[in-house]
Amino acid sequence: MDILNAFILLLNFVLIPAIAYGSQLALGALGVTIIYGILRFSNFAHGDTMAFGAMATILITWWFQSMGLSLSPLPTALLALPFGSAVCALFVLGTDRIVYKFYRDQKAKPVIFLIVSMGVMFIMNGIVRLIIGPGDQNFNDGARFIIRARDFRNATGFDEGLSLKVSQGITVATTVTVVIALFWFLHHTRTGKSMRAYSDNEDLALLSGINPDRVVMVAWLIAAALATIAGTLYGLDKSFKPFTYFQLLLPIFASAMVGGLGSPHGAIAGAFLIAFSEIMVTYAYKKVVTYLMPEAWAPDTLVQLLSTDYKFAVSFMILLLVLLFRPTGIFAGKAV
């Protein structure tokens, strides 16, 4: 019984949150890795693209709510997501036309693109704050829980409760759908294959008659859609605050790099590795240990490796280790 209680505790506070967080990171890292694969630079503006897409979705959600549209018990934001993605895609394509295309025509080095993307990041950062403000925004309507902790305790008789939020369920379901759709697109459509070919060997892709402008455009469209979905899911699960998306940049890049930049499989694997590490290292195991050990051995401390304030340090450490010992990442993407 105690072992089961300990297991439920871990499920509730480690496994489920890590899977949801990992899914959000995976969607973000996929966007980063696709831009890296096609445009060959690390897009630092991706975190703020997530914020922009989420903001667009929130504004449309509020509009829908004011008209009485709803998906109850699911959040209205899901209904607004396609429109938010479209707005974000337009914005991102505009940025490409005005900013990145200039440097592409000059055949600028990747490091210049990287710095340019930081400039874009600050601009997007400012735009989002100007439009929606720097504070927390609440846009999650609909039901809160799929399983409530108290109901679970009453139904099963365990001491520990298990709760599953609607936002967590939606996050995982959406991520699975999006990832399957993305891989199907990349492996079974003409455009998707041409993107992989372009990422693999740009010169040969040109020799085969693949149109680089089209490949770049589709890459931005996919990145914008992924960013909007990731941003909105994160906002539903936690809360929407522009600054948190800027902070997410580190774990997202860590995920993409740990998996191997340019490798979509790697981005997903890396995201879950980072998410599980962050949550497992910062979780206080006191209660779990208490369940598993005889009563006399119950620990006095929290049995926590690092305080939750240090969770970004975890992704940073993993990133450092990977760059030191396996710079191309687990799935051997392109060298950084």
Next chain:
Amino acid sequence: MTAKAMTGGYGAADILHDCTITAAQGEISVIVGPNGAGKSTAMKAVFGMLKLRAGAVRLDGEDITSLSPQDRVARGMALVPQTSNIFPSMSVEENLEMGAFLRRDNIRGTMKQVYDLFPTLREKCHQNAGELSGGQRQQVAVGRALMTQPRLLMLDEPTAGISPIVMDELFDRIIEVARTGISILMVEQNARQALNIADKGYVLVQGRNRYTDTGHALLNNPEVRKSFLGG
């Protein structure tokens, strides 16, 4: 295909001087010469990857001198580059599909022809091209180029880095391709073997035509033997 009196280079200095190369339908033309003779440069010029100051490239009588490489692919030219000539993380079949990217008609027939030419590729069609041996990669590269149904197939040192047995095998396949009516233009380091299968040979020295003759005539020419074929 006729490339007449090509003069040009990458920067201010010219690499090619009044260089003329032709490839007739169903024939194999080979460019040989010492290192730095401008062999690959001549081929790049034919393909439009080099700006010409003078001269003209014609394909079936049509002047294509001002066309980009991509446009030349659409007109029926195909190039197999010397290095990185495959999509390593894509399957053999996908490599062939990408070769046929510009085609909107059914590509199954051409794919079957490629597989008939290189039976090993049919066995490995779902394997990633990057996992194949050097000779097999070269087959993928030639296969990819053939998927465009070119009238002129250009090969930049196709036997670089592969073993002599595999090289003979590849030359046999190239002869088969030529028999189907495709013109072949090839740059080769292995001058003797290449001239052996060539209908026409071009010996370039410092970007100029030094000797131009049939492959066998060049092989029997004592001066060519002495200077370029090692006796």
